[in-house]
Amino acid sequence: MAATLKFNQNGKFRILLMGDPHEYYTPSRGVDKRTKDFLVLENMAIDELQPDLVVYMGDNTHADTPQALRASVERITRPITGRNLPLGIVFGNHDFEAKVSDPWEYINAYRAYENSLFPAKDDALSGRYDYHAVIRSSDGSRDAFNLWFMYSGNRAPKESCSKYDYVRPEQIEWYEKTAARLKADNGGTPVPAILFQHIPVPEEYELFDEVPAWRLPFDALRGQDERDNKCYKLKKGVAGFAGEAPCAPSVNSGQFDSWLRTGDVKAAFFGHDHMNDFAGDVRGITLGQCKLSGFHPYGDGTRQGVRVIDLDESAPDRFVTYMRYYRELVGDRCQSITGPERLMHDRTSMTLEFCLKAFGTAAAAAALGAAGAAVSHKIKKLKQ
Ligand SMILES: [Fe+2]
Ligand SMILES: [Fe+2]
Structure with missing residues (x-):
């Protein structure tokens, strides 16, 4: 049975995002120092921030055998399972890349935990592993908020069009139909929502100004993919930091426009870009990044961190979000980066x-x- 979520008696609900753990565990080699550092961050973040839900933002685990996969999932989620906290998962482009490549192996590995948000029934997921979970009001009388968990794929079907994949039209159709059902059940008003997804939407570039190439060594970033002949800088007033230009797909499948039409999504948060932790408003919807929490992949020293999202039942449009960094939570020493x-x-x-x-x-x-x-x-x- 999937976990059920509910606002606390004070009308608050706190979500903790952990970006790109990139756990690759080989039982014969024992536990890597980098995994230990991730677990220290996860434990400290949960202890200090006391979340009501933890969400992994994709590129979570990849494994060569089903046993290694289950051991890997069991290991990195222990700080969550040990405290019986609800766990939400989105998958990233690397999750299904190793020898175990069947998404259902991964879904079932996480679903084995009874407080996972994965629906218990397979047909409650879209054809591409998307799902949603509602947060009930504090008095338990209604669906007060909704959380979308979308799968953004790996490489695009045609590399000539885009390097990275994107949410496909049939997923957008599933989202719109499900949002319409929730709206009808809510008396005709869209249920306010936050969406989690690994690969960002191309509209993140609206948070950047295009700048001349001579600024590259100082404060600019080279665009990715089809934009690699342009340079960008985060707009003034956008909170947070961009260490790389968004690795968004070059193909725009209309996902962001669908959110605007449907009217429920207040914010969307992404992983994938390990050095980005900005969040800003794009046409009324907050687009935000959670930089990496893991120590396995490329990053920037010990600037790993986690993102907090605080929801308020009485004011669903006015959520609060901010990053907390490894250095603040743990300090400037770790085992794997010396x-x-x-x-x-x-x-x-x-x-x-x-x-x-x-x-x-x-x-x-x-x-x-x-x-x-x-x-x-x-x-x-x-x-x-
Ligand atoms: Fe990643
Ligand atoms: Fe990724």
Whole structure:
């Protein structure tokens, strides 16, 4: 049976997002230091933030045998299962890439946990593993809020059109039909909703200004895919940080327009872009990133973090969201990142990447040394 969600007696509900764990567990090799660091962050975040629901934002686990998959899921979700917290999952482009590639193996591995939000019946999911979960009002009388969990695929069917996949028309149709049913059950008013998905929608670029290429080493980012001949910078007033331009699909399947038409989605949050944690308004809908919480993939030093979303039953349009970083929750030391890169901050890693591409290893090493010394000095000062 899937978990049931309900606003607390004070009308609040807190969601904790964890981005891109990228857990790859081989039983014969034991537990990796990087997994241990992820678990420390997960435990500390749950203890301090006391969420009512935890959501993994995709690229969660990949495994070569069904046994390794179940062990991997069991291991990284232990801080959640041990506290009997509800767990929501969206899948990312890497989840089904290893030898175990059947999505149902993954769904069933997470569904084995009785407080998972995956519907108990297979036909309650769309044909592409999308599902939703309502949050009941604090008095239990109505559906007060809704959460969408959408699958954004892996690579696009035709690489010439787009590198990354996108939510397909039949998924949009499933979303619209399901939202219409919820609206009818709610007396004709759309049930306010937040949507979770791994790969961002192309409309995230509306949070950026296009800027000249000479700004690349300073504060600009090269566009991705079809936009790689353009440079971008986050617009003034958009909260958070962009360490890379959105890796959105080049094909726009109309998903964002569907949200506008349907009128229920107040915000959509994404993973996939490990160094992005901005959130801003696009035509009345908040688009936000949760940067990575895992330590396995590329990132930027120990700037891993988690995102908090606080819902208020009496004001569903006015949710609050913010990031909490590993350094705030745990500190500046971890087991898997021990070199100077643990002192890096977002801008340092971008400058480093630019130096590597433009001038080679020596220049990058010099930049890293200078940045590491500067950050080390700053941390010392903060601790004084
Ligand atoms: Fe990822
Ligand atoms: Fe991804």
